Amino acid sequence: MRLLFLGDVVGRSGRDGVSDRLPGLIERYRFDFVIVNGENASHGKGLTEPHFTDIKAAGADVVTLGDHAFDQRDTLSYIAREPTLIRPINFPPGTPGRGANLIEGRNGHRVLVINAQGRVFMHPVDDPFRAVEAAIAACPLGEQADAIVVDFHTEATSEIQAMGHFLDGRASLVVGTHTHIPTADHRILKHGTALMADAGMCGDFDSVIGVETDEPLNRFLTGIAQGRFTPAEGEATLCGVAIETDPKTGLTTRVLPVRIGGVLAQALPEF
Structure with a gap:
């Protein structure tokens, strides 16, 4: 099967980029399953229900979250009834929603999607x-699940790489989110698990990780907050990773970076 994972959607720019480009990507490359990290989609923090609906309408089979999972208050009210919205599995017991779910894709493929949050430089979990x-x-993998994807939401690329090796041979893809910067280390590990330390973001890269530059620059220069972080609204680059899996084992046979639109060098997932 062919699977596409897109990194953190940031603000209006990222949402528009996904809505404009994802349907064509699915049709052109015949993706069987699409996962999108949406934890920064609403005003740069969290995910409202209308924005979740928009990402699903563009073609996402599953939307994952991260440390900003509940920054939008209405997420608490709708996450429990949305089986395709996944928050970090290692949040405390009793947290609304689910951290993993087996979802059937458009061609009948069963994909286990797991979202986890790291502990290095992050809030305790x-x-x-x-x-x-x-x-x-x-x-x-290879029994109940035709593919397994782990979205590991953390600051440290070392922690993500460690998770990849920990799960090598037991998952199809381990991919990092949260830093918003796409890494160039996409590869298949010894036992068939694809690993990419960070998928990057879907947002405007003429920014500071998706935020208008003035306030981040002010804080770096003065150490004093003078305003809120505002998502940049230029043309988005869609960043992520695409994999192709062995239909018998669910392990990965090809892994390709994805960077489409905006100011970054382009990388099309030409299978």
């Missing part, structure tokens, strides 16, 4: 490694 391992043990 439970152990992501054991939480992810337990979810995979309950729904193994």
Whole structure:
């Protein structure tokens, strides 16, 4: 199967980029399943229900979250009834929503999507490694799941790479989100798991990680906040990773970076 993962959607620019480009990508490259990280889609923090609906309408089968999962208050009211909206699995017990779910794609493929949050330079959460391992043990690759994708939302690329090696041979793709900067380390590990330390963002890169430059620059220069961070609204680059998996094992046979539109060098997922 062919699977597309798009990194953090940031503000209106990212939402518009996904709405404008994702349907054509699905048609052109015949993607069987699409995952989009939407945790910054609404005004740069969190995900409102209308914006979740827009991302789904563009073609996302699943939308994942991260440390800003509940920054928009209405997420608390709708996440429990949305099986395709996934928040970090290692949030405390009793947190609304789910951290993993087995979702059937457009061609009948069953994909286990897991979202986890890292602990390096992040707010305290439970152990992501054991939480992810337990979810995979309950729904193994090649048995209940035709593919398994782990969106690991964390600051440290070392933590993401460690998760990839920890799950090598047990997941189709381990990909990092949160830093908004696409890395160039996409590869297939020894036992068939694809790894990319950060998918990047879907947003305006003429910015500071998706935010208009004035306020971040002011804070770096003075250490004093003078206003809010405002998402940049220029043309978005859609960043992510595409994989092709073995239909028998669910392990990855090809992994390709995705960068489309905006100011970054382009990378089309030519299979």
